[in-house]
Amino acid sequence: MSVVDQYLELTKPRVVALIVFTAIIGMFLAVPGWPPLRESVAGFIGIWLAAASAAAINHLIDQRIDKLMARTAHRPLATGALTPAKVLAFAVFLGALSMTTLIAFVNPLTAALTFASLIGYAIVYTAWLKRATPQNIVIGGVAGAAPPLLGWTAVTGHLHPHAWLLVLIIFVWTPPHFWALAIFRRDDYARAMVPMLPVTHGVEYTRWHVLYYTILLILVTVLPFLTGMSGLFYLGGALVLGAGFLYYAIVLLDPPSERFAMKVFNYSIIYLMALFAFLLIDHYIDTPTLQRTLMPLERIG
Numbered sequence: 001m002s003v004v005d006q007y008l009e010l011t012k013p014r015v016v017a018l019i020v021f022t023a024i025i026g027m028f029l030a031v032p033g034w035p036p037l038r039e040s041v042a043g044f045i046g047i048w049l050a051a052a053s054a055a056a057i058n059h060l061i062d063q064r065i066d067k068l069m070a071r072t073a074h075r076p077l078a079t080g081a082l083t084p085a086k087v088l089a090f091a092v093f094l095g096a097l098s099m100t101t102l103i104a105f106v107n108p109l110t111a112a113l114t115f116a117s118l119i120g121y122a123i124v125y126t127a128w129l130k131r132a133t134p135q136n137i138v139i140g141g142v143a144g145a146a147p148p149l150l151g152w153t154a155v156t157g158h159l160h161p162h163a164w165l166l167v168l169i170i171f172v173w174t175p176p177h178f179w180a181l182a183i184f185r186r187d188d189y190a191r192a193m194v195p196m197l198p199v200t201h202g203v204e205y206t207r208w209h210v211l212y213y214t215i216l217l218i219l220v221t222v223l224p225f226l227t228g229m230s231g232l233f234y235l236g237g238a239l240v241l242g243a244g245f246l247y248y249a250i251v252l253l254d255p256p257s258e259r260f261a262m263k264v265f266n267y268s269i270i271y272l273m274a275l276f277a278f279l280l281i282d283h284y285i286d287t288p289t290l291q292r293t294l295m296p297l298e299r300i301g
Contacts, residue, residue, distance in 0.1 A: 011052035026151030042105035043154030049098035145170035237278035
């Protein structure tokens with residue numbers, strides 16, 4: 001693995017891609033037409049840099065744990081390919097560049113919220129909650145759920161109830177998403193002495209909680225329609241996706257194989273991306289919004 005690849009792995013590119021995707025959707029949902037170009041591009045860069053910085057700090061704090069877990073034993077710090085000092089410098093550089101970008105080209109509110117999210121995930125969750133309570137992913141999920149709110153404030157400069165609704169969706173999605181992975185990797189977590197729910201309360205208990213949160217998630221995802229944020233197109237997509245998630249959660253109670261938990265985990269990622277895609281499409285097929293979006297093009301024509 002090249003040095004560039006090692007530093008890229010510190011940023012957890014696949015995880016960060018999902019984070020930035022939800023932030024971008026937040027930008028588009030925040031305005032009736034197209035979001036402003038400068039704030040959108042700078043917001044995208046700033047949020048991506050902050051998420052990458054948080055991921056690198058996560059590597060730094062979790063290096064002892066990573067060495068003990070099969071899923072993470074290949075990471076640059078765990079293998080000794082990079083030193084803690086280099087990783088810390090890299091994380092600080094990314095974080096500083098993120099804040100500079102957001103303050104200079106976006107707005108102070110987005111910079112402050114992004115910084116709070118970075119600290120919430122990298123320090124509060126990784127350094128404390130992850131080792132302190134089996135509810136770590138529930139409590140710490142607030143920081144991971146913030147990206148659509150950050151995207152929203154990047155293009156508007158203010159908070160809005162609909163932006164918080166997007167945060168709520170990701171917040172409720174996070175436990176069934178992560179606990180499915182934790183079920184499959186429970187031996188790793190036990191070896192590393194991390195009190196994940198399957199380790200402290202058992203697999204069956206965790207499976208039921210995946211189901212409970214999945215039901216709650218389906219209810220929460222109806223709220224954008226009930227509040228007038230979205231229309232029937234989104235509602236139909238959300239219910240179909242929710243039915244799929246519920247199916248996986250029910251089968252997980254008595255799975256056909258040990259690997260089924262990973263199928264639930266993988267579906268949960270597809271679920272979130274598709275759900276936000278439905279929100280975006282619904283936003284633009286709404287007639288008034290579509291008309292406002294096309295008006296500049298009509299003038300050009």
